[in-house]
Amino acid sequence: MSRYPVKRSALLPLLNLAQREEGFVSEPAMREIAKILDLTPPQVFETVTFYTMFNLKPIGRFHLQVCKSLMCALVGSDNVVGWIQKKLGIGPGQTTSDKTFTLSVVECLGSCGTGPMMQVNDDYYEQLSEEKVGRVLDDLKRDGTCSLKTGPFMYPQPLGK
Amino acid sequence: MAKYEKILLNNMEQPGYTGSLADYERAGGYQALRTVLKDMQPDQVIEVVKKSGLRGRGGAGFPTGVKWGFIPKDHPGPKYLCCNADESEPGTFKDRQLMERDPHQMLEGMAITCFAIGAQTAYIYIRGEFRLGAKILERAIQEAKTAGYLGDNVLGSGLTINIFVHQGAGAYICGEETALLESLEGKRGLPRFKPPFPATHGLYQKPTVVNNVETMANIPHIINRGGEWFASIGSPPKSCGTRVFCLSGHVKRPGNYEVPMGITFRELIYELGGGMRGDKPLKAFIPGGASAPFLTPEHLDVKMDFESVALAGSMLGSGGVTVMEDGTSMVWAALRLMEFFYHESCGKCTPCREGSSWLVQTLQRIWGKRGRPEDIGVLEELCGNIAGRTVCAFGEAEVAPILSTLRHWRGEYDALIREAQETMPRSKEIPVLTH
Numbered sequence: 001m002s003r004y005p006v007k008r009s010a011l012l013p014l015l016n017l018a019q020r021e022e023g024f025v026s027e028p029a030m031r032e033i034a035k036i037l038d039l040t041p042p043q044v045f046e047t048v049t050f051y052t053m054f055n056l057k058p059i060g061r062f063h064l065q066v067c068k069s070l071m072c073a074l075v076g077s078d079n080v081v082g083w084i085q086k087k088l089g090i091g092p093g094q095t096t097s098d099k100t101f102t103l104s105v106v107e108c109l110g111s112c113g114t115g116p117m118m119q120v121n122d123d124y125y126e127q128l129s130e131e132k133v134g135r136v137l138d139d140l141k142r143d144g145t146c147s148l149k150t151g152p153f154m155y156p157q158p159l160g161k
Numbered sequence: 162m163a164k165y166e167k168i169l170l171n172n173m174e175q176p177g178y179t180g181s182l183a184d185y186e187r188a189g190g191y192q193a194l195r196t197v198l199k200d201m202q203p204d205q206v207i208e209v210v211k212k213s214g215l216r217g218r219g220g221a222g223f224p225t226g227v228k229w230g231f232i233p234k235d236h237p238g239p240k241y242l243c244c245n246a247d248e249s250e251p252g253t254f255k256d257r258q259l260m261e262r263d264p265h266q267m268l269e270g271m272a273i274t275c276f277a278i279g280a281q282t283a284y285i286y287i288r289g290e291f292r293l294g295a296k297i298l299e300r301a302i303q304e305a306k307t308a309g310y311l312g313d314n315v316l317g318s319g320l321t322i323n324i325f326v327h328q329g330a331g332a333y334i335c336g337e338e339t340a341l342l343e344s345l346e347g348k349r350g351l352p353r354f355k356p357p358f359p360a361t362h363g364l365y366q367k368p369t370v371v372n373n374v375e376t377m378a379n380i381p382h383i384i385n386r387g388g389e390w391f392a393s394i395g396s397p398p399k400s401c402g403t404r405v406f407c408l409s410g411h412v413k414r415p416g417n418y419e420v421p422m423g424i425t426f427r428e429l430i431y432e433l434g435g436g437m438r439g440d441k442p443l444k445a446f447i448p449g450g451a452s453a454p455f456l457t458p459e460h461l462d463v464k465m466d467f468e469s470v471a472l473a474g475s476m477l478g479s480g481g482v483t484v485m486e487d488g489t490s491m492v493w494a495a496l497r498l499m500e501f502f503y504h505e506s507c508g509k510c511t512p513c514r515e516g517s518s519w520l521v522q523t524l525q526r527i528w529g530k531r532g533r534p535e536d537i538g539v540l541e542e543l544c545g546n547i548a549g550r551t552v553c554a555f556g557e558a559e560v561a562p563i564l565s566t567l568r569h570w571r572g573e574y575d576a577l578i579r580e581a582q583e584t585m586p587r588s589k590e591i592p593v594l595t596h
Binding site for chain 1: 173174180239248249250251252253254256257258261262288289290291292293297325327328329330331332333344345346347348349350365407408409410411414415416417451481483485489494497498500501504505507
């Protein structure tokens, strides 16, 4: 909070923190944050509802967010949703019964040259194929992580290097 | 393949370059900051940037040096610099690469900018989804602080420059500079009326400069090599320097390509991008991110600079070039983009909030083969009532895909509507817009 001359600026960072701990932004968390920042709970709530990334309800352990904007759609993002649906039996907005996966369809994630893509929690998975999606889902379920996630981004890779 | 000197992507394309401070210093990094602190006055830095002709790389293309010059010099402070790393314009993915692969390049640019405008505090507003980028930047800031490039008493100059990473939470509109400031203040990201401009009433109502990541990354190079050098690259006098163009869609080699402004779309798509996927004919392309009107194959030889693209009826915008092959429905493409804009409309002003919903519904109706002949008029009228009548530029952006596809591919709309008329009796349940 010392980063900001006005306390309220710490609102998004605190909400991000709350969501990281609980997987969603709970009402007690919002009340607590309001107290810390000298805001009213409605001031916190009105801000939370503006931002797409905040979940107001608990979600699965892995949040699969598939980009459906035009650039990804041109290269087949609708297929990705279908592949996930086929494998996990959940559609957009649904969570698997074991609470492992929640599927969302979202707008542009800034990965238009390497679509179709999805974000899973903090990580990006790009240039998806049915096989790759399958492996990501299997790895995540089994190991909690998957090596196919994108590292520091550069595309295309320089030729010959 | 034509070979152009890369300025911003040069370091990161060297084998083994990791973007660490040591790598950046080995490549000559932080020399510009040393020069500025040792030999230059803030005004001189602003003059060099003005002379370079650098224009903002976020989309609007405002001259950077002029923007800095608007910061009142006699203001007691504090003043702020905000780096716009919200990168959420569909079709654009260059800032992500600049941040994740060479973070110190933009940090050095930011430190120099702070010196030029007299700011001690800078924030990088990065979109919430870019967690990796935020982590890399946090680490780079720590490295720079330890080495004395940031923090208190920068390089022994007595100046304080602190840079903080601030993560957004998923809202396209926060890439609009005043919405970004609202969001940074912990509020809903609703754009402010302008004037007053951020230069006098920005973050916390203090003088503030908001600059894009790519703009910041250019600054150290301009200091090192001079304003004249930069102004000689590209398509002077109005489009100087290189741009990192983001190529996406139906091309063989999508990705980020840094080239001097002024090459043609044909060269980008067919030489650098390797041509169309499956060698199909090109049907349409978007030249500058989702907010830019669509162009046609006739425009392939248009030069990629601010003026030429504007003359062709579109804009160079954020540099996102999206290519569509023959067979892609333009009504569908406009609908996909409109769904994006509908989702992202912040709701502050009526024309955009209500208009985007009507536009989406009308397009869905046409695409779903339930369209009516009068729907084209409805679209045109709605667009006319949105563009130019909103608080921010989002209004112009959301109507661009519709108006441009109507202009160039009106027949596709008509055909879908005709089909609807032939196959479906008019339903009374379809909402009718009355005036």
